[in-house]
Amino acid sequence: MFxxxxxxxxxxxxxxxxxxxxxxxxASPFLTxxxxxxxxxxxxSKGKANKTGARxxxxxxxxxxxxxxxxxxxxxxxxxxxVTLKTKLIRAGLxxxxxxxxxxSLILAAVGFAGCLVGGLGMITAALVAxxxxxxxxxxxxxxxxxxxxxKFSNEFANAxxxxxxxxxxxxxxxxxxxxxxxxxxxxxxxxxxDFVEGQRLGIPMMECFERMMxxxxxxxxxxxxxxxxxxxxxxxxxxxxxxxxxxxxRSRKMLAAKVAALAGEAKAxxxxxxxxxxxVAGMVYSVAPAxxxxxxxxxxxxxxxxxxxxxxxxxxxIMRKLINFKY
Numbered sequence: 001m002f003x004x005x006x007x008x009x010x011x012x013x014x015x016x017x018x019x020x021x022x023x024x025x026x027a028s029p030f031l032t033x034x035x036x037x038x039x040x041x042x043x044x045s046k047g048k049a050n051k052t053g054a055r056x057x058x059x060x061x062x063x064x065x066x067x068x069x070x071x072x073x074x075x076x077x078x079x080x081x082x083v084t085l086k087t088k089l090i091r092a093g094l095x096x097x098x099x100x101x102x103x104x105s106l107i108l109a110a111v112g113f114a115g116c117l118v119g120g121l122g123m124i125t126a127a128l129v130a131x132x133x134x135x136x137x138x139x140x141x142x143x144x145x146x147x148x149x150x151x152k153f154s155n156e157f158a159n160a161x162x163x164x165x166x167x168x169x170x171x172x173x174x175x176x177x178x179x180x181x182x183x184x185x186x187x188x189x190x191x192x193x194x195d196f197v198e199g200q201r202l203g204i205p206m207m208e209c210f211e212r213m214m215x216x217x218x219x220x221x222x223x224x225x226x227x228x229x230x231x232x233x234x235x236x237x238x239x240x241x242x243x244x245x246x247x248x249x250x251r252s253r254k255m256l257a258a259k260v261a262a263l264a265g266e267a268k269a270x271x272x273x274x275x276x277x278x279x280x281v282a283g284m285v286y287s288v289a290p291a292x293x294x295x296x297x298x299x300x301x302x303x304x305x306x307x308x309x310x311x312x313x314x315x316x317x318x319i320m321r322k323l324i325n326f327k328y
Contacts, residue, residue, distance in 0.1 A: 019311050085098045085101065086098055087215060088142050088143075088146065089101060089142065090215075090216050091146040091149065091150070091216060091217070091218070092141075092142045092143075092145035092146040092149060093145060093146075093149045093188060093191075094142070094145065101138065104138065105134045105135065105138045106134060108133045108134050108137060108138065109130040109131070109133050109134025109135075110130070111133065112126075112129045112130045112132070112133030112134070113126045113127065113129065113130035113133075115129075116129045116130070149188050149217075150217060150218075150219055152186075152187070152188055153188050153189055153192070153217050153219065154219060154221060154250075154254070155254070156185060156186055156189045157189060157219075157221050157222075157225075157250060158247050158250040158251050158254070159185070160181045160185050160189050160193070161225065161243050161246060161247040161250070162247055163177060163180055163181055163184070163185075164177040164178070164181070164239075164240075164243055165240045165243045165244045165247065167180060168239050168240040168243070169240045174229070174239070175197075175200065178193055178196060178197055178200075179197055181193045182194045182196070182197045188217070192213055192216060192217060195209075195212065195213070195216075196209045196210075196212075196213055199212065206229070206230075206233065207226070207230060210222070210225075210226035210229070210230075211226075213226075214226065221250055221253075224246055224249070224250075225243075225246065228242045228243060228246050264324055267323070267324045268324050271320040271321070271323070271324050274316070274320065275313075275316070275317050275320065278309070278313065
């Protein structure tokens with residue numbers, strides 16, 4: 001009833017993908033220099049090994065205590081900063097609840113499964129497509145929407161800070177400047193400051209409102225803004241000057257990001273071309289001489305060659321992706 005001829009290919013592909021991911025995880029620290037930095041940090045933390053006697057034992061015990069305290073603090077921070085599905089939906093700007101998200105994921109999985117069966121594919125192939133459509137696709141969409149929303153917020157945030165600077169310079173209080181941003185700014189800046197202002201009206205402390213904003217928009221710019229306002233509220237000072245400097249810093253970061261993107265454009269184009277070339281060549285050969293490509297799908301040796309090619313392509317694409325993703 002169902003076509004299971006693709007079962008060996010899918011099995012070999014999954015094995016090749018697993019091997020490629022394992023190789024990437026093992027090789028990633030050596031490619032990015034993390035292995036060397038970890039060795040250097042470990043050597044520094046160990047200190048000088050030539051000390052002897054009671055002094056060395058005391059230093060070792062103290063170092064262990066400090067390391068345990070740091071480890072506990074990191075674990076506590078990681079538990080506090082754990083991102084839930086509800087938080088991810090908020091960051092993506094979606095009003096759906098986690099229950100609605102799971103229902104939509106099940107619907108996508110059912111549609112993918114039924115589509116594969118109607119198209120004549122095998123049961124295993126349909127199950128794999130349903131798994132990808134029900135788990136991977138919805139989460140990728142949420143991640144894409146969250147990144148796009150954060151990029152829009154970052155582009156408009158410097159202008160919002162300029163509104164506060166000009167308002168404070170003309171004598172307006174900070175709360176009124178925040179109200180102006182909540183009324184006049186484009187989304188998503190408008191929505192975030194509307195929530196901020198509403199929280200202030202309900203009596204929520206300012207720092208708690210900032211924490212809620214940073215949970216919704218996890219950007220360094222929001223953290224900088226919260227720190228500047230908190231310092232001014234606690235110790236006083238020229239808020240307009242401090243926020244003006246912050247606005248200049250944010251615009252400089254934006255210019256640096258654009259410069260990095262321009263410099264990395266050639267490397268990204270090369271990576272895209274190298275990644276697409278094997279598929280393009282295979283497609284052209286198949287269109288000209290299908291009999292030359294068919295043995296790869298019909299013969300056992302062809303399956304092995306496809307598995308090797310998939311493994312090498314996976315490793316190569318992951319390495320190129322690591323090389324072209326610059327951090328600044």
